[in-house]
Amino acid sequence: MPLVLNDDQQMLRDAASGYLAENASINSFRELRDSDNSDGFSHQLWQEMASMGWAGILVPEEFGGSGFGHVGAGLIAQEMGKHLTASPFMATAVLAATGLLDLGSQAQKEQHLTAIAAGKSLFALAIDEARKHAPEKTMLQAVRSGNGFQLTGRKSFVADGGVADHFIVAARTTGKPGDHDGITLFLVPADAENLTCEKTPMVDSRNVARLEFDGVLVTADAVLGEVDDGMSGLNAILDAGRACLAAEMSGSAEQAFAMTLSYINERKQFGVPVGSFQALQHRAAHLHTEIEMAKAVTLAALQALDAREESAWKTVAIAKAKVAQVAILAAQEGTQMHGGMGMTDAFDIGLYLKRVRVAAELFGDASFHGNRLAEQLGF
């Protein structure tokens, strides 16, 4: 498929860009951050996004969604990345929708997908247990108990964990940490007994949580997909999230760079704009080149997911690794080129620096994905 947007996709992007600029700009993010809203996003805004079809962007029409696919989801994420829009989009509309669509029973789909598309239900994916992403090292135990399972263990770095009404939880039903097999996915309501959720303040001021499962009981129909065979389904969910994060970071990189360029073209020292110095021009030109690659690999990853290519995971891994590096570079260079102003909270560049660091870490950083690629290539 050619690496260009079709007319519908371009219209969606333009609509998202216009809506977010007006309603969910960086200033709205600052207001949220500095208010006492501990949810980290505006519920009213999410309702509006849902009515525009964003909450159901991956959900088929039969469940009330707009069925736009991963390219559509990525375009929205990209625009959100430009504006640093905080919303439950990735956790609910991308991760949960992918999981339910790929693995859900008819009953699970009917119950949850409709609610997701309507903006009435919020989900979060609970995977990580240690400081670095490693889904196969899942330790949280799910032991058979009566007609269901009992879950014991901890989860951390759960994006949107503090606001979700449901979690998709990866648990170990057999084997030992590190085994590919033996992982099972569960749908767990947030108000389940013996489940505690601690909202964790993050460097990017987004909503993340730690969860503690102290013998949480779930019934057998809480299983999402197959028992002991959760890894392949989980990978599909994660890849959807990784591509979405790549899209978000590519938007952030683009915007951080645009802001930086306009700053150095205005800021005068020695009687001239500092952007007239070759020392900065060549760094800016290099960054432009890197951002062009970031945009290209992002679109390739989203298209590969929509086409359900067998090698989609690889395209996604390249995108997540490369875009994370480019976005971090854009934020770092931006901070340096803003000089002293970049160190102040009043300037926006620091907000990008912080958000991009978190998005780069989520679901595997560049080293994690580089390593997967190398193993697949046989070295």
Add this chain to the structure above:
Amino acid sequence: MSDLKTFRTETRDWLEENCPADMRDGEKSEAASCWGGRKWQFSTEGQRLWLERMGKKGWTVPTWPKEYGGGGLSKEQAVVLQQEMDAVGARKPHENFGITMLGPALLKFGSEEQKREHLTRVSRGEIRWCQGYSEPGAGSDLASLQTKAEDAGDHYIVNGQKIWTSYADQADWIFCLVRTDSEAPKHRGISFILFDMESEGVTTRPIKLISGSSPFCETFFDNVKVPKENLVHVENSGWDVAKYLLTHEREMIGSLFGGMTGGRSLGEIAASEIGIDDKGWVDDPLLRAKLVQAEIDSMAFSTLLQSVSDRASAGESLGAVSSVLKYYGTELNKRRHELLMEVGGSDELEMSERNQDGQRARNWLRTKGNSIEGGTSEVQLQIIAKHILQMPGA
């Protein structure tokens, strides 16, 4: 769509019938290329036949118009042709700077007579072209070139010296930048002319490079007579032609460096040459990390190449993007060859029969020119800063 399917079937049948057996090994190396021209010695009868047959169809230059010896194919048909050629492992029938550089410039700026005469001969592989751009005092600052063409009525008299003229000693004709007005500002006194390398007063001297080979020459012009009908475009407007041609050259150089070395990733080469540990990882963690990064960047760059080509097909105007490709592609290629040397260790530092007389080292040395020829990396960055980012004073 069905038209394209018919075209595919017909193309497949034609290739099956006409591509000689020894031209089907998929070999893409420079050594295996057929450069054509008056001095060319065909390596085999198959190579001669392949050029002749493809030239007759116009498929050496598939998208050029038929009246100038091209195949008259649409972009889509040209893609199909390439796919079908790849499918049978067909070699490229013909390499020529007349195809990649002069052709696009003549199609845009040439007169009807020039197109008919020169493009047709390029398409049949009859004339091998070289490029007379750089001079000893005009490298990155190309527009300060001093080779002079004086008006002598119906012809010019050309005097001066060019350098880095690729394969000038084997070429038949040269497209050349000359100064026709020394009073005008430097960009405005340049003209673009064509002439026969057999003209009286032309001499060439190969330059031995650090790799040991001599693909480049110094080229001297001593009172060379060039008929005025060989002026392309308008006198003193040669810089427009030169810039247009450079854009094509940069895109071509950039797109040469997509990834893979002989079909294998750097990592695979390292795994087989250095060995792997019990995890299956290259047995040198710091080198492995560098290889992983190079693979990620190579794959990302290939995707960018595809994206640029798709956007061009969709009609997007891309401007200075050729500088983006040239800059990154050449820097990446240098990095890959540094890594290949690191992987190869002392075995590849030897220059003996064991390793084809140090082929890997020679390739590595050759790549050092990638980020210089066609405009240095620094010049490309400056073009990006000026034309794409529009930075002040760039």
